[in-house]
Amino acid sequence: xxxxxxxxxxxxxxxxxxxxxxxxxxxxxxxxxxxxxxxxxxxxxxxxxxxxxxxxxxxxxxxxxxxxxxxxxxxxxxxxxxxxxxxxxxxxxxxxxxxxxxxxxxxxxxxx
Amino acid sequence: xxxxxxxxxxxxxxxxxxxxxxxxxxxxxxxxxxxxxxxxxxxxxxxxxxxxxxxxxxxxxxxxxxxxxxxxxxxxxxxxxxxxxxxxxxxxxxxxxxxxxxxxxxxxxxxxx
Numbered sequence: 001x002x003x004x005x006x007x008x009x010x011x012x013x014x015x016x017x018x019x020x021x022x023x024x025x026x027x028x029x030x031x032x033x034x035x036x037x038x039x040x041x042x043x044x045x046x047x048x049x050x051x052x053x054x055x056x057x058x059x060x061x062x063x064x065x066x067x068x069x070x071x072x073x074x075x076x077x078x079x080x081x082x083x084x085x086x087x088x089x090x091x092x093x094x095x096x097x098x099x100x101x102x103x104x105x106x107x108x109x110x111x112x
Numbered sequence: 113x114x115x116x117x118x119x120x121x122x123x124x125x126x127x128x129x130x131x132x133x134x135x136x137x138x139x140x141x142x143x144x145x146x147x148x149x150x151x152x153x154x155x156x157x158x159x160x161x162x163x164x165x166x167x168x169x170x171x172x173x174x175x176x177x178x179x180x181x182x183x184x185x186x187x188x189x190x191x192x193x194x195x196x197x198x199x200x201x202x203x204x205x206x207x208x209x210x211x212x213x214x215x216x217x218x219x220x221x222x223x224x225x
Contacts, residue, residue, distance in 0.1 A: 045213065103148075105154045
C-alpha cells in the first residue's frame with residue numbers, strides 16, 4: 001500500500017510570508033502527527049490530529065497551525081515566516097495505538 | 113521535564129565493526145521506546161520495545177530495553193556502508209495521545225569501507 005505522502009518536497013519562502021504543507025497518510029490511518037527537524041533541536045513534535053480534531057500540541061508559537069480533513073489528509077500552516085522556521089517538516093501517520101508511526105519524506109522549507 | 117538522551121552523538125566505524133548505540137530516558141508514564149533509522153529524509157521504523165529484557169532482532173540489528181535502568185541499546189553487527197545513517201530513539205507515553213513521540217537528538221553513524 002502507498003506510504004505517507006508529503007507535498008511539496010521543497011519550498012523557498014521569504015520572511016513574513018505564510019506557507020501550507022500537505023500530508024496524505026497511509027490509507028486507513030486516522031492519526032497524523034507533524035514534526036519539525038532542525039540540526040540544533042532534532043525532531044520536535046508540533047501537533048497531532050485524529051478524526052479531524054487536534055488532540056495534542058507541542059510547544060510551538062501560534063503561528064504554527066494545522067487541520068485535518070474527513071479523508072484524514074492533513075495540512076499545516078505557518079504564518080509570518082521567520083528565518084528560524086527553516087527546517088525539514090515531517091509528517092507521520094499511525095493506524096493503531098501501540099504500533100509504529102510511518103513517516104513521509106518530508107518538506108524542506110527554506111526561509112530567506 | 114521529560115528527557116530522551118542518546119549517546120554517542122556521532123561515531124565513525126569501519127565496515128565489519130560492531131556498533132552499540134545508547135538511549136536513556138526520563139519520562140513519566142512510559143509506554144514504549146522506538147528506534148528509527150534516518151538515511152536521507154523519512155525515518156524508517158526499526159524496533160518497538162515495551163517489555164524489559166526482551167531482545168528484538170532483525171538481521172544484523174538488535175535492541176533491548178532495560179526498564180530498571182531506563183535505557184535501551186541498539187546493536188549493529190558486521191556493519192556495512194549502508195548502515196550509515198542517523199539512528200533516532202523515541203519514547204511514547206501512556207498519558208499522551210498515541211500519535212505523539214518524543215525523540216532524542218539522534219546518533220550519526222558513519223561506516224567507512
